[in-house]
Amino acid sequence: MKLYLTMILLAFGMNANASFQGAWKIYQNGDKSHYPKLVAELIKEKMYFSAIPFLKEYLATTNKVNDAAVDKVVEELITEVGVKQFEVLPTSILEKSNAPAIRYILARKAFRQGKYDQALKFLHNSIADWNPVKPFALLLEGSIFAVSKREEQANQVFKECVEISNNHIKKEKDKDRLRQLKISRDYCIVGIPRAQFALQKFDDAYSSYLDLEKSSYIWPEILFEEAWNSFYLKDYNRTLGKLVTYKAPVFSYIFNPEIEVLKALSYMELCLWQDSKNTVEAFYTTYEKDNISFKKYIDSMGKDYKQYYSLVKEQSEGKIKNNAILNTALASIARDPAYLELYSSFNAGRDEIERMKSIENEKLRAVLNDNLKESLNMQRNLIGSYIRGQLQLFAAQIVRAFEDMSYINLEVLSKRKTELYENLPVRSDDLRSRGNLAHLRRTDKQYFWTFNGEFWADELGDYVFSLKSECR
């Protein structure tokens, strides 16, 4: 209760100075310890990106943040600009603050470094349920448990994550943040089957994956995971059915070379050598040539993040490149939630340019202008860096896919040899019957749809092949 009152008072006090003028005064004073107040003033004026350098400077110069009001400022700012702007700060600086958002950032950094226990420490009991970062923190915590194969805890946290996320979603009005919350919630939903998958509980995972709504933003990418899960369940017809979903035009933006790999692998497991080989060959035909130019292209850009930023921007504006891989990759990035988060923040930042014009104090405007420029450049570079990383990842995925495809082909050839060496009858691919319902296996959560080559939105992901295994 006492803490609540203090916070009210603080808010009242800050509101009393909430103006560019107040900000200027604080700035003029030159005492960086008061920068949080300055930031609070700018937040009031929705000058978030302009405020970022002040907060970073404060964090860099202060010894320890022991002020809840300051934490509130930090929380408010990060909520608006995203975590990326602060993630780039060294841990030593971030550790000065106990603000939940900073704790979350620290946890993310530790998680990336594989320091799971440390990450959990940063998160433990430090973020209140109402805190905007809470849903994301729970996703991170659940992921840590899942990665550490602590399934029960992971399930518990993911379930909590879903619940808290839904609470936040109900209250949230901002559409970008609403999308982020929904995506985060959905990742928490699939966190459960992912943890089960990691523990090879494929049957459980299979059912849990079905808890994700098809309308989810992340469903298309998760469908691929489901396909793998079916594969491990040796339900190759279902794997192929899920993979064929990606042929639907609505998923044309999906870039995942491994889809083809899994398809070839499924055919191979069904001993449908020719289908498997066809998939391999088709993949090579599709990607072999383009991959070379794609790789050359991205290599030529080096670390020019601006160019990367422009690539996606231009692509979303309808500019098509003469490289199918690049086009798909860029389309995929353009729909990537992480990219969208960065990009929406960046756009919000650009709104501040307009607001900047209303500042009468030229000196203040100049200072804020520099700040905004610095922040937006940083944001653009973050976007460019992310795009570059994704493109490099795609390039690596293609190479890996080539490798896998070749090995599949070699495996198919080996199996073919086995048959020849073991005097098994020579196959005639023409004679085999393709598809039979008797070869399917279903759970109570599934229902069977015949696939006639057309895609219906409500059928996506539920296609099942009925190919007979030709293994002998």
Add this chain to the structure above:
Amino acid sequence: MKRKYILILCFGFIFNTFSNSAFADVEQRRTELLKVLDEELREVTRLNKQLGAQRPDLMLRMAQVLLEKGRLLKDLENQKYLEIAATERAKSNKDEAFRESRRYFDQAQKTVLVLLKKFPRFDEKADAYYILAYNAKEIKQDEQSRKFFQKALEVAKSGSVVADKSRIALAEIYFNKGSFDKSMNYYEAALKTKRDKWWTKDAFNLSWSYFKMGKYDKAIATMLESYELSKNPKFIDMSKSIERDLAFFYTEAGRSDDAIAFYKKNGKSVSEVMLKVGRYLKTQGKFAAAEKTLSDGIGFKQNEKEEIDFNLELLSLYEKFGRDQKHLEACKALAIQFSKGALNADQVEVLKYNVQKMSALIQQQLVDKIYDHQGEIRDQKADSANAYFMINALLNPAKSEDDYFHAGETYFAIGKFDKAVPFYAEAIKRSVKNSNKKTESLASNALMVSLGKSVKKTTSEEYLIPAYESYLSANPKGEKSSVVYQRLFSAYMEKKNIPGAEKVLMSYKSALPAENETQEKMLASVMDYYKDKGDKAALTSWVNRIDSNEFKVSPGYATKVKTLVLGMQFEKVELASTKGDKKGALRGYLQIYKSPESNAEAKKTSAYNIAVLFYEIGDYKQLYAWANRSAAMMSVTDLMKFEKDYIIFSTDLFQRRQFTESASLSENIFDKLCTSDSKNKRVFFKNANVIYLAERQFDKSKNLLAKATKCGLGSDITLPGYLDHLNELAAASKWSSFNDIIHMLEISKEMWPQLIYPSSLLANELENIGRGDDANKIRNRMMFYYDNSKKLKYDIPLEGLDSISLFRLSALDGQLKKLSQTKLVFPEAEYNKILKNKFSQLDKLTSEAVSIAEMGSGIGIVKAYRDLVTGHESLRDEVINFTPEGKSPEYISSFKKSMEKLVEPLSRQARDFRETAIKKIEKENILSTDNGWFLIKNEYSFIPEFYSDSGAALMDKAGAK
């Protein structure tokens, strides 16, 4: 993606080959495979390019594919190469024919070598070495291949596929080399996990390795496991091979029951399997194993047909391993089947071959006398050969006479003529039946010869006479017939069919008149028969026929015939003798002796027998006469045969107190045996000499002694004879020739100790007759004998020692006398001088006495001590009893006291000598006339002496001498 997993899967195929090259679409498959391999190669190349050629695993895969393609191409090339006509193929270039495959092998090799060089730390190097190994194997570099497999194994990860495959490859190499210990170890390690379908096949080899190492139980257990897995379609089916070999394993392990259980459980016929195994082992050259398997297998036969099969298979094996008895048993079993008509033509031929071969072989061994030193084996062999011949006779009845003949020949060869004979007889019978003249003739001859050997009576009785008679009727003349006549004659004689024998004799005489010697032998046999029978009439009849020159006999035999007649006379006399009719016997012998018809031999024999008879009836006079007479008639050799009898004769004469006759007979026999080496010669000599001396016939003794050396008697006999002669001369006081004999004897040093005593006798005699000087000379000579005998360490007879002692004691007596002769007198100075002199004399006497005592003569010892005691005591007494004259009583008293003291040692010494003498007498059992001086103490102070009549014997209380 599990790249490694896929790679391993691919890897496994490389070295598999078409498991059944016979399938119809092999060409199609090969083409298809080549296509797949090309695709694979392309894919690997594409992938390698995609990944920047930095992946050793891909290079390895490439090498594997290249090697695999090389192998396939090689198969194809080989097929084409073999399709070329042989003549053309010989001209063709083989390298060219295999050029393509070689190219791929080389490429594979290069790829691996580049891989190993470029990626020395490649964690799958084992796979690379494995390829090199297989490549080397393909181009027949076996040792290189083995090394690479070894290397692959060394660098392979524990439990990896390549490690196990390398082990398997090494195991196969060692298995094929016959190094089963190594193959066993490699297989064991490789087969711990059932990794692939080849497990059953490799386990099969492991099982054989165990088997070869004598680990039968493991071998069987592994086979069984492989057998069970063979039922699983995921494994190579080795069941046929296992069923075939397991029977053999069980057999070798002595687990026949388990074998039966196994085959029954699996619905197989044990016997059938073992028959198959046996045949298979034979084809593999494992004859010992085949024999064991078949021998055991026959025990499980289900019908006669199988028994036939087993036995036929076993024949050659039994022959190979020299199991003659088993071979024969098998032949016998087959012969039984033959009799039942159960053998087909081929089987009969096999049996015939075996029977004929074995019978011939054994017969040859017997003829070569290989087993002559192993009688039992030789006999068994002969029986076996016979059994084979009988089987062959069964198999070839039209020529069975030959088999019977050979059977006879076999027994003949080992000297079993009794066994040979019936076979020859049967051979003759069968020859007649089968009109086989040749065998008939051979068998007939062989039968004759066999019967001529030492066959049993029953055999002879059954076969001999008829055979001979039949032969002779067909062959009355000729050399062989001569032998047959003789045998037939012997046969009759043995059967005591004398008329038959006489008939043969006459036939022989008629057929072979010139064979006088044989006729004479036959005559002798017949006459011996009559002689034995005592059929004088028949004998006389034959003598007359000889005398009438009906038979021409040798002069020697003619004499013998006469002797034979004479002998018949003796026989009568001897009969009388044995019946106790001694007079009758004597009469008979006298008749023979006196008969003008009697020859010297008969007379001699008669004379001897007469002597014996007289000895037996105790007529010593006649004995003496006939003994001398018969001895005179005998040759030295004859006499030596009967010399013991003559000793008895002479002894008998002596015992009957016919001393002269006894000595005379002994001397006569001695004279006759003089130059012979008779051992009893010395007996005759001694007996004669002793008796002559006893009879005081010194001249005869002297004559006899003179002959002794000439007749070869040694000094060990002659010298004692002379000594006896000498002693008897002394006893008879015949001294005339005494010294001469001593002189003659002293030439021999060994006689010196013996001559001391006789010399003393002679010296005493000379002294008695007053020839003291001569006596002294003799005594000096006697001392010479004594001294030198001592030096030469000869044993001196006791009487000799006594003689010397007595001689020296006589001198000692003189000293003793001298000691007492000088009397003590006063004055004091004179007294002292005399006394001193006396002590000095006593010392001298003591020394001499001790010296005499030490000689060893009992008489000498006791007398010497008596003189010692007497000397000491007499001096003591003389000193004590001496009283100086003209002296005061005080002086005298003082003088006596001092003198008593002075002679005390003399008393003590005398007492000691006395005690020593007594001890010696008792301890050394000395019997001397002086003993009484020491031992007897009586009131009369004299010593009693005992005398007996001459010739009487002194006896102790018990009556013994």
